[in-house]
Amino acid sequence: MLASIKSNKLTYESQKLAMMYFRVALILFGAQLLMGLISAIQFIYPDFLYGIFDFSVARMVHINALVVWMLYAMIGSVYLMLPDETGIETVGIKLGKLAFWVLTAAVAVVVLVYIFIQIGPGKESTIWFINEGREYIEAPRWADIGIVVVVLIFYFNVFATYIKGKKRTGIMTVMVANLMALAGLYLAGMFFTDNISVDQYWWWWVIHLWVEATWEVFVGTLAAYALIQIIDAKREIVEMWLWIEVLMLFASGILGLGHHYFWIGTPEYWWEIGALFSALEPVPLVAMFVHVIYDWGKEQGKKGEEGVIKNGPAMAWITTNAFGNFLGAGIWGFFHTLPQVNIYTHGTQFTAAHGHLAFFGAYATILIGMMYLGIQKAYGLERLKATFNSKMAIVLITLGVLGMTVALTIAGYEQVLVERAELGAGWDAFFVAQALPWMKQAMTWRLIMGVVTFIGFIYLFIDLLTIAKKQQN
Numbered sequence: 001m002l003a004s005i006k007s008n009k010l011t012y013e014s015q016k017l018a019m020m021y022f023r024v025a026l027i028l029f030g031a032q033l034l035m036g037l038i039s040a041i042q043f044i045y046p047d048f049l050y051g052i053f054d055f056s057v058a059r060m061v062h063i064n065a066l067v068v069w070m071l072y073a074m075i076g077s078v079y080l081m082l083p084d085e086t087g088i089e090t091v092g093i094k095l096g097k098l099a100f101w102v103l104t105a106a107v108a109v110v111v112l113v114y115i116f117i118q119i120g121p122g123k124e125s126t127i128w129f130i131n132e133g134r135e136y137i138e139a140p141r142w143a144d145i146g147i148v149v150v151v152l153i154f155y156f157n158v159f160a161t162y163i164k165g166k167k168r169t170g171i172m173t174v175m176v177a178n179l180m181a182l183a184g185l186y187l188a189g190m191f192f193t194d195n196i197s198v199d200q201y202w203w204w205w206v207i208h209l210w211v212e213a214t215w216e217v218f219v220g221t222l223a224a225y226a227l228i229q230i231i232d233a234k235r236e237i238v239e240m241w242l243w244i245e246v247l248m249l250f251a252s253g254i255l256g257l258g259h260h261y262f263w264i265g266t267p268e269y270w271w272e273i274g275a276l277f278s279a280l281e282p283v284p285l286v287a288m289f290v291h292v293i294y295d296w297g298k299e300q301g302k303k304g305e306e307g308v309i310k311n312g313p314a315m316a317w318i319t320t321n322a323f324g325n326f327l328g329a330g331i332w333g334f335f336h337t338l339p340q341v342n343i344y345t346h347g348t349q350f351t352a353a354h355g356h357l358a359f360f361g362a363y364a365t366i367l368i369g370m371m372y373l374g375i376q377k378a379y380g381l382e383r384l385k386a387t388f389n390s391k392m393a394i395v396l397i398t399l400g401v402l403g404m405t406v407a408l409t410i411a412g413y414e415q416v417l418v419e420r421a422e423l424g425a426g427w428d429a430f431f432v433a434q435a436l437p438w439m440k441q442a443m444t445w446r447l448i449m450g451v452v453t454f455i456g457f458i459y460l461f462i463d464l465l466t467i468a469k470k471q472q473n
């Protein structure tokens with residue numbers, strides 16, 4: 001991975017830029033996990049780093065780093081596939097590289113401010129320079145504006161390359177249309193109102209319409225592209241499913257937004273709308289899952305030597321993605337999406353269980369797969385085989401996240417029973433539930449499984465740096 005950018009095997013500058021994005025993504029992923037570990041320790045030893053690096057700060061950096069590393073890996077994936085899907089070098093690549101450095105410098109400044117300055121007074125200046133206070137997208141406003149400029153450059157590059165390209169594939173058509181929605185939604189999280197309901201109302205446009213609509217379609221395009229690259233999947237088949245997914249995900253994802261409007265002071269009709277449409281959301285996830293397995297069995301299985309998997313680790317991660325997306329978003333999401341259930345589960349550790357498994361299953365997995373695809377291209381390898389490190393990485397990371405999910409689900413269950421159902425969800429009820437052994441044991445297990453995840457990450461890091469070098473000639 002380190003030598004991958006200089007590698008003369010990459011003929012397209014666009015793909016070199018992709019590798020630059022992947023590197024930063026990987027580092028931020030590591031930082032995310034470290035912050036997760038700090039906040040998990042603080043659950044068990046509340047005094048840990050108290051007054052120096054509080055839970056609120058560690059948690060904030062944990063989830064912001066999560067969003068940012070994923071966006072980096074997503075931009076990297078687009079730069080990786082652009083030349084393959086259009087047949088030409090990316091238009092405006094120099095500008096694209098400049099944007100990369102500007103973005104990375106801005107991210108570095110924002111992170112340093114998060115870590116060293118942490119908080120500010122409740123004034124406009126804090127929103128501009130320290131923290132905007134919107135969960136997951138807390139970057140201060142100056143950075144917000146910078147991000148918009150950088151994303152506009154990125155979008156221009158993608159769009160111009162698509163228009164100028166030698167071919168216009170269905171995958172790229174979906175990508176170009178979807179990216180416009182994805183980037184545009186960011187604007188909904190930028191303005192400030194001091195009415196908390198109004199603020200939340202718009203904030204959910206970014207987070208929900210990202211992860212349950214535009215990001216899902218985005219990874220659909222990645223999966224389609226990757227399956228073509230890795231197992232020579234038939235373009236007509238993957239593209240047909242891609243279009244069906246676009247239709248279904250947008251339909252259910254947009255109105256499914258209602259499941260965040262149950263208790264924030266919006267009109268009650270959201271109960272019905274949210275319940276119905278968000279309950280439909282898992283349908284496209286099932287379709288996606290069946291499609292991957294079906295394609296594989298029907299089209300590739302019979303090809304023999306020719307149908308060989310060209311990138312073992314990427315294929316393993318993309319398969320994990322199909323399962324993980326369905327489990328984390330589909331099943332764990334459906335569990336608590338009906339208002340009858342959500343009134344008890346809202347904001348418990350159950351939500352955190354779903355949040356972890358969904359973000360991991362639907363996004364982390366496939367983006368790691370794309371990094372392996374990038375490595376293979378960077379070193380010009382016909383075939384990339386899984387190493388011992390690749391296997392340790394995927395097993396430990398997946399096991400770790402699943403373990404954390406189970407622990408958090410148990411904690412959430414206890415909260416629902418004791419804090420919500422039995423004690424009526426008051427202030428004291430919260431603390432009673434937090435002090436019970438079920439909660440404490442679950443939090444210990446979450447930390448243990450978090451450490452397992454982190455060890456898996458170290459294997460991943462080493463593997464990405466070394467795998468291709470070892471397999472050269």
Ligand code: HEM
Nearest residue numbers: 211259278281329333334336337346347351355358359362
């Ligand atoms: C990959 C897709 C998804 C991701 C990454 C994701 C992630 C998340 C996260 C992080 C939260 C917590 C938000 C917060 O901080 O308040 C959340 C909440 C929620 N998600 Fe998802 N989700 C996904 C898909 C779904 C689906 C398909 C459903 C329903 C079938 C669903 C149902 C819910 C509900 C009901 C809540 C609110 C929980 C509460 O009231 O506390 N999610 N999701």
Ligand code: HEM
Nearest residue numbers: 033036037039040059351352355356359360364450453454
């Ligand atoms: C070393 C492993 C990890 C540990 C120890 C860890 C720990 C934590 C902790 C303690 C919180 C705060 C929960 C709370 O406020 O009650 C949190 C939140 C969160 N983490 Fe992690 N985490 C880890 C890895 C991950 C991974 C791999 C992902 C996704 C790919 C992730 C996504 C999230 C999300 C979305 C939230 C917000 C959940 C919500 O508010 O509902 N974490 N994590």
Ligand SMILES: [Fe+2]
Nearest residue numbers: 208212259260
């Ligand atoms: Fe949602």
